[in-house]
Amino acid sequence: MPLETLPQVLRENFKKYGNRVAMRVKDRGIWQEYTWEDYYLKVKHFCLGLISLGLQKGDKVSILGENKPEWFWAELAVQSAGGAAVGIFTDCLPGEVKYYVEHSDSTFVVVHDQEQVDKLLEIKNDIPKVKKVIYWDPKGLWSYTDPILLSFDEVIELGQDYEKKHPQLFDEIVDQGTGDDIAAFCYTSGTTGLPKGPMLSQTWLVESIREWGQLDGWFGKDFEYLSFIPPAWITEQGIGIASTILGPMVVNFPEEPETVQENIREIGPDILFFGARLWENLNRMIQARMIDSTFLRRLIYRLALPVGLKAADMKSGKRRINLPWRIIYFLAYHAVFRQLRDRLGLSNVKVVYSAGAAVSPDIIRYFKALGIDVRLFYGSTEQGVMTMPREGDIRPETSGPPVPWVEIKLSDEGEILIKNKYPYSGYYKDPEATEAKIKDGWFYTADFGHMNEDGHLIVIDRMEDLKELAGGKKFSPQYTEIRLRFSPYIKDVLIIGGPDKEYVTALINIDLDNVGRFAEAHHIAYTTFTDLSQKTEVIDLIKKEIVKVNLTLPEWTRVRRFVNLHKEFDADEDELTRTRKLRRTFVEDKYKDLIEVLYSDKDTYKVEASVTYRDGRKGTIETSIHINELQEKK
Numbered sequence: 240m241p242l243e244t245l246p247q248v249l250r251e252n253f254k255k256y257g258n259r260v261a262m263r264v265k266d267r268g269i270w271q272e273y274t275w276e277d278y279y280l281k282v283k284h285f286c287l288g289l290i291s292l293g294l295q296k297g298d299k300v301s302i303l304g305e306n307k308p309e310w311f312w313a314e315l316a317v318q319s320a321g322g323a324a325v326g327i328f329t330d331c332l333p334g335e336v337k338y339y340v341e342h343s344d345s346t347f348v349v350v351h352d353q354e355q356v357d358k359l360l361e362i363k364n365d366i367p368k369v370k371k372v373i374y375w376d377p378k379g380l381w382s383y384t385d386p387i388l389l390s391f392d393e394v395i396e397l398g399q400d401y402e403k404k405h406p407q408l409f410d411e412i413v414d415q416g417t418g419d420d421i422a423a424f425c426y427t428s429g430t431t432g433l434p435k436g437p438m439l440s441q442t443w444l445v446e447s448i449r450e451w452g453q454l455d456g457w458f459g460k461d462f463e464y465l466s467f468i469p470p471a472w473i474t475e476q477g478i479g480i481a482s483t484i485l486g487p488m489v490v491n492f493p494e495e496p497e498t499v500q501e502n503i504r505e506i507g508p509d510i511l512f513f514g515a516r517l518w519e520n521l522n523r524m525i526q527a528r529m530i531d532s533t534f535l536r537r538l539i540y541r542l543a544l545p546v547g548l549k550a551a552d553m554k555s556g557k558r559r560i561n562l563p564w565r566i567i568y569f570l571a572y573h574a575v576f577r578q579l580r581d582r583l584g585l586s587n588v589k590v591v592y593s594a595g596a597a598v599s600p601d602i603i604r605y606f607k608a609l610g611i612d613v614r615l616f617y618g619s620t621e622q623g624v625m626t627m628p629r630e631g632d633i634r635p636e637t638s639g640p641p642v643p644w645v646e647i648k649l650s651d652e653g654e655i656l657i658k659n660k661y662p663y664s665g666y667y668k669d670p671e672a673t674e675a676k677i678k679d680g681w682f683y684t685a686d687f688g689h690m691n692e693d694g695h696l697i698v699i700d701r702m703e704d705l706k707e708l709a710g711g712k713k714f715s716p717q718y719t720e721i722r723l724r725f726s727p728y729i730k731d732v733l734i735i736g737g738p739d740k741e742y743v744t745a746l747i748n749i750d751l752d753n754v755g756r757f758a759e760a761h762h763i764a765y766t767t768f769t770d771l772s773q774k775t776e777v778i779d780l781i782k783k784e785i786v787k788v789n790l791t792l793p794e795w796t797r798v799r800r801f802v803n804l805h806k807e808f809d810a811d812e813d814e815l816t817r818t819r820k821l822r823r824t825f826v827e828d829k830y831k832d833l834i835e836v837l838y839s840d841k842d843t844y845k846v847e848a849s850v851t852y853r854d855g856r857k858g859t860i861e862t863s864i865h866i867n868e869l870q871e872k873k
Contacts, residue, residue: 243443244416246282246319250486253279256487262308265494265502273308275487281308281395283409283810286316288398289347290408292389293370296321299343299424303327303336303358306466306492309375309391312334313349314470318422319413323438325424326471328817329355330810331843337362340369341614343424343436343667344776348372349391353379360385390778407483418442421664424536425620428816436667437621439476447661448642451871455614455625457590462488462509465501472818473620474594478512504584508717511588515596516819518613519724523604526727527753531760543575547608554607555634585611594618595818597698597722600635607635609723617698621680626696637695647696650682676793687715704823705738714796716823719788726784727753732806733826734798735834744837744869745801746830747781748808754780769862771802778867785869799869801839805846805862833864843864 240415242248252261252275262273273281294300300317302324305312314324324344327336329351336358340348341681348369350356359372363385374380375391402409422441427436453459464483468475472727483490488510493502505510512522529540550568552559560568580586593615597646603613617626625647628639641647644660658681665673687705688698699705699717707713715733723732723745731748749772757780758765765771781803808814814826827834836844847861 243418243445243470244413244420245422245444245481245484245638246315246413246416248445249279249282249315250410250413252484254562260489261483261487262311262490262492263506264492265498265505266306268494270491278308278312278323281312281325282319283313284395284398284402285312285350285391286319286398287401287405287409288394288396288414289316290320291397291401291476292347292767294320294322294347296412297421298322299325299345301325301336301340301343301345301348302350302470303329303331303348303355304369305329305496306470306475306479308467309349309351309373311372311490313391314423314480315484318416318420318441319409319463321412321416321420323421323423325468326476328469328471330817332811333358336752337365337756338433340366341424344368346370346519348548350374352376356380356383356388357626360387361743362368363387381433416441416865418445419664422668423476424478425471427620428820429816435669435672438664438667439473440664441818443623443661443663444476446482447644447765448477449485451477451624451627451642452482452485454642455590455630457482457488457510458486460486460488461462462486462510462589463491463506464488464510465491465493465499465503465508466505467493467496467502468512468514470645473618473623474512474514478510478592479621481703497518500584500585504582507584507587508589508590510590511585512592512594514614514818515593515598515615515721518593518598518602522605523727523730523750525579525583525758526757530727538619540575540845543571544608546571547576547610548604551604551607551635555604580609580611586608589601590614592616596820597700597717597721599725601648602723603633603723607633613868617696619684622657622659623663623686625659626658628695634695637691637697639692639696641696647690649689650683652688652702653689655684655686655696655698657684658682706734706737708736708743708795709738709741710793710795714793719743719745719792719796719798722791723747723785726787728757728780728784730856733808733821735827742799743796743832745785745798746826746833747801747803749777749781749803751807768807769860772805773862778803778865782867782869789869797869801867801869802833802837802844802864803867805860836866 258274260272261275263270302310302313304568317324325345346368348359356374371386373389373391373394377390418441420441421438422444423439424436424686426436456796466479492732493499502575539700546567550560552562591611591613593613594757598615605752606613612633614628615638617623618624624642625645626638627642646658647657650656657757686698687702688696690696705713706716719734720732723729728750730750733746735744751768754777763774763776785798810817833844843863845863847859
């Protein structure tokens, strides 16, 4: 019998590998292990427990929590019963949680802890279809008596009792599963409106991920993987949930989100995914620590890095590094880069990915200098992986050639069009949006790009985000933004332009940690993020970073004026999506008065901004921010 669904593959893994380790989770400082037998039995009994509570084939179950084994068990249990799992990001506010649960018609919600339970209790009366809210971490919930609540362990016990009365039921329902069954909803990030609910079939998760693993050679290798990307994101559905079952691989879970870097070093994973912003953060952290290092260490690093970058350039594409440079790089690697990789926990990595947003070629080139080939692939929630850099042909500026199961062409306007052997199953309750995305069999991605002479795709920006200045010349804000984020002192940036604007301006978020270190090193006293951002020395620091990038840009796309914003962009204020992408149109509208001042002759702007805190409270801050001119050397 062919294995068409993840629950069928999980059951086969249980039969083959029973006592082999499938999962590890760090709890109270100790790594707890679960075998394939444990994995299978947790899924089986949780599934039967849900069925005993009324779960039916085709039902949807929302899951809201951090990366823990219980998320994986719950998702596979729902799929075993013929249902679909709906992932929700942990930092969603109650109103956002309500949208996902209500829109997906979820009948159960599985949550992590007291924080998430409180969100559900706040919106309980607005989600009448939900029968039970099931939590897996009981800390702080002992006094909660709401009848809608049930613990994860109680559902497991219900399942064990249900199995005694229906001993063959689980195998029967797993056998009934087919590749056409909807396995998961992965809601879009909502950069252009309310999030839509793409439906992913079992075939999407099993066959496309199986081909991906075979293409990149990480199936059957006993690889270790650390799961810390939100499972609500499509990438973790593919690499974290599907791949670790299909591989099979050992999946490890960090103790807390704050301990990820420490846990990566402990585990030494073989396969790793960092989103674009994480690679940028890691690069900023390395640069900042080198600035704080001893003179001798800085000297050795500064001598070794140009060697690494030169070797990276020589290895770019299919070229081979010559013997003299191989020897020089060998010495630099063992003197500096090997220890640096060890400190980052990247000593064992064999396959390293990034996606979700553009990454500066400088970032990819930098890590290539360290001996780490970051494969920046191009994909989407609806279509999965579409292009992939191949081993031995990784180029910093491209996302690689199309994968074998995808066909790509460009429209006359430069929009990337896709035909996929494993497409998504449409948007839930939105056939009009589904039809609008597909014309003549081609999926319209709304991304702008081009193919180079070697068939590699270069993704430049979203079609709607390309800007035209008053003179008629076009530019890509994202192109400049990713290069500015290469600076250790710039955490985020929004580039502004438009047909009614003569030149380009920028809203800058400083990196508090690294700029804070700069301030301490230069004896600059400050009190808050806002205070630090407006210090003359900090403005000059950011100005120098912008000038560096300006020198690499065509003259009409260079930043002429900028402000250091008084606050960071925040997902809780809808300025960022939950995957840390800028909601460009929303942010431009929110700061439209400030942007008007950027294009005036004023040199300060008084702002009173509303702030939404993580606990839902609202407040205001009032300050003056400086409008800064860039005087570039001719």
